[in-house]
Amino acid sequence: QVQLHxxxxxxxxxxxxxxxxxxxxxxxxxxxYWSWIRQSxxxxxxxxxxxxxxxxxxxxxxxxxxxxxxxxxxKNHISLAIRSVTAADTAVYYCTRLADGFDVWGQGAMVTVxx
Amino acid sequence: xxxxxxxxxxxxxxxxTISCTGTSTDVGGYNYVSWYQQHPGKAxxxxxxxxxxxxxxxxxxxxxxxxxxxxxxxISGLQADDEADYHCSSYTSISTHVFGGGTKxxxx
Numbered sequence: 001q002v003q004l005h006x007x008x009x010x011x012x013x014x015x016x017x018x019x020x021x022x023x024x025x026x027x028x029x030x031x032x033y034w035s036w037i038r039q040s041x042x043x044x045x046x047x048x049x050x051x052x053x054x055x056x057x058x059x060x061x062x063x064x065x066x067x068x069x070x071x072x073x074x075k076n077h078i079s080l081a082i083r084s085v086t087a088a089d090t091a092v093y094y095c096t097r098l099a100d101g102f103d104v105w106g107q108g109a110m111v112t113v114x115x
Numbered sequence: 116x117x118x119x120x121x122x123x124x125x126x127x128x129x130x131x132t133i134s135c136t137g138t139s140t141d142v143g144g145y146n147y148v149s150w151y152q153q154h155p156g157k158a159x160x161x162x163x164x165x166x167x168x169x170x171x172x173x174x175x176x177x178x179x180x181x182x183x184x185x186x187x188x189x190i191s192g193l194q195a196d197d198e199a200d201y202h203c204s205s206y207t208s209i210s211t212h213v214f215g216g217g218t219k220x221x222x223x
Binding site for chain 1: 161213
């Protein structure tokens with residue numbers, strides 16, 4: 001059974017860097033794309049970035065200048081870093097697998113940006 | 116972002132359709148449209164992928180289609196548990212993904 005589990009700081013100060021980790025279990029890490037998707041309170045979903053197990057990446061153009069996605073295949077972890085955060089980055093952040101659609105989701109990690 | 120109606124409602128047993136409008140660089144250009152159901156406080160759940168396909172375990176009451184730059188999700192035989200938010204997504208010409216704003220379905 002494929003499971004994804006996000007972890008993060010919960011609270012980040014404005015202008016700092018938000019860092020999240022997704023632990024993947026129950027599936028071979030290879031042959032899939034792994035994405036981060038977020039949802040601001042009361043809003044729709046926003047795709048942030050994805051990474052192939054080989055390290056190939058694509059980013060949402062509106063976030064590309066501030067975002068880095070990376071993978072640690074030895075630990076089956078996917079990481080996300082968002083620099084220079086503002087209140088607009090307050091959201092639930094989901095880690096997902098892209099197979100036929102985004103077919104597996106983590107439970108989400110709530111991150112609040114506030115001083 | 117893709118364009119979805121903010122809300123759609125229907126009575127139990129009825130059918131409703133949710134539209135998802137994009138452009139030729141996303142919805143119209145690829146058969147990679149997917150739909151997600153999200154109940155309050157829960158993670159989204161995939162219900163349709165590649166425009167028309169249902170994952171194993173998803174009810175046959177959910178069906179997808181596409182015409183030009185607009186994809187659609189139809190829920191037939193509406194049930195109380197169908198009350199949720201529904202999100203569409205598409206692959207794009209720049210190798211990214213884009214979502215719609217979401218549609219709140221209310222069962223009257």
